[in-house]
Amino acid sequence: MTDHAPRHDLATHEVLNQPAPPRDLDLLALDRPLREALAREAPAWVAPRIESLARAVGSVAVQTLGEEANRHPPQPRLFDRHGRRLDEVTYHPAYHALMHLACDNGWHAVAWEQEHQGGHQAHIAALYLLTQAEPGFCCPITMTHAAIPALRREPELHAQWRSRVLAWDYDPRAVPAWEKSAVTLGMAMTEKQGGSDVRANTTRAVQEGDGYRLTGHKWFCSAPMSDAFLTLARTEAGLGCFLVPRFTPEGERNAIELQRLKDKCGNRANASAEIEYRGAWAQAVGDPGRGIATILEMVQQTRLDAATAPAGMMRQALLEAWRHVRERHAFGRRLGEQPLMRRVIADLALEVEASLMLSMRAARAFDTPGDEREHALTRLLPALGKYWHNKRGPGFMAEAMECLGGIGYVEETPLARLYREAPVNSIWEGSGNVICLDVLRVMARHPESIEALRAELLLAQGACRQFDAAVTELEDLIHRPAEALEANARWLTQRMAQCLQASLLLRHAPTEIAETFCRSRLGDGVSPVYGVLPDDAPLDAILARIAD
Structure with a gap:
């Protein structure tokens, strides 16, 4: 909520040189890269549907819900009172209230209601915005959305659950699914002894x-109040x-026993539990032995x-930092007018735009039926984006926090929460x-995915010297022996993601901005620290895209 007329003339001093209190924002109207991405990647119906969500998420009321x-x-x-x-x-x-905001407007369902007609682009754009309200509650939204393709492996189950999974409603009651108009679904895979190595799982069916x-345990079960869980x-x-x-x-009540909730570093609005199946009743999904x-x-x-x-979290952090430095004075000038600060903010803005572009491009691949190249990209692009965007996130949050100084390190701003959420x-x-x-694995089993990526990169060939050199380097890396590839898999994945981001920027962003991205990410002497840009970087043009 907005504080009404806070006193600034105090007994010992006057409160000066502080940004104005938060106000309602239209996050789509402010976000030129998002508007351009929707116009480029999505059908015409998506942007108008996103508009009301962007205004809601940007409101002080919804931001307060996240806090x-x-x-x-x-x-x-x-237990109940009687044990x-x-x-x-x-x-x-x-x-x-946040769950209602998402579910009552069908953002968990849109990808399947409008399948191959822009539904994935709409879902991704909505998630990018919803994350700027509060990232944790997006976990059950994501899992409910994502369960449909797995359920399709068992047509009878899919028919039984689909209408309630896709219903525009939210019902948090702990009652049987058939008594509810809408349900949420979760996932529970990992166990203590294996973690990501699910082939080590010991839970028995x-x-x-x-x-x-089912008898056994699951070490991480997020959104444990889901109405059903896909599990191994x-x-x-x-x-x-x-x-x-x-x-x-x-x-x-099924024999799913909650052992405890995790005391997590971040993601605190979302519960993550340790559970045990003690003879829990379940139905098979898909072919026996093909669970993975x-x-x-x-x-x-x-x-x-x-x-x-x-990408959504970085966008929220960028807006917080930009608002602060535009209104705060230090050493005789606004922070946002000082050369070092301008470079930091501009570099952060480049990262947000590149990340959004990659995610929206991946969403288009999911929404393009009958195109073998697009289908091949669906195998690769989510992994590239997940790896690289999340590697860039924690440092991004720390840098945005520094832009605010000490006030950024306290829980009264979103930045402390975003910093803890970032990993x-x-x-x-x-x-x-x-x-x-x-x-x-994708490279070995589905070489057509690498061919599809190569074709996507070549669309920008010749547009920038640093980009062309990076693509040539990537080609050399791809053709290394398998043993060398595994040892260099992080560099390979990073370079694929960066080259794809650069290709998208070179084709769709203003030329000087795309070239600045390439020179600061792909050129010689690249710094791992945000804020190190070429001397002639077009700072005014980059900063103008943050909140116009």
């Missing part, structure tokens, strides 16, 4: 009639994928969201090394 949801994290409610098991989690009303009974368990045929509902067909392939249908979607969330999307859905190994 409150983090200030009052979820709490476990394992009977509930295995529930209670959330602050602010969290539920034993067939019982038309279903299975071992069968005689190997790892299988299963749907575990919160309630059995008889209306009884089935659940990867979901992971492919969640990874694209995990690539987009850091999470790099960790879940496969940490950095796992993603890089997946890129190598």
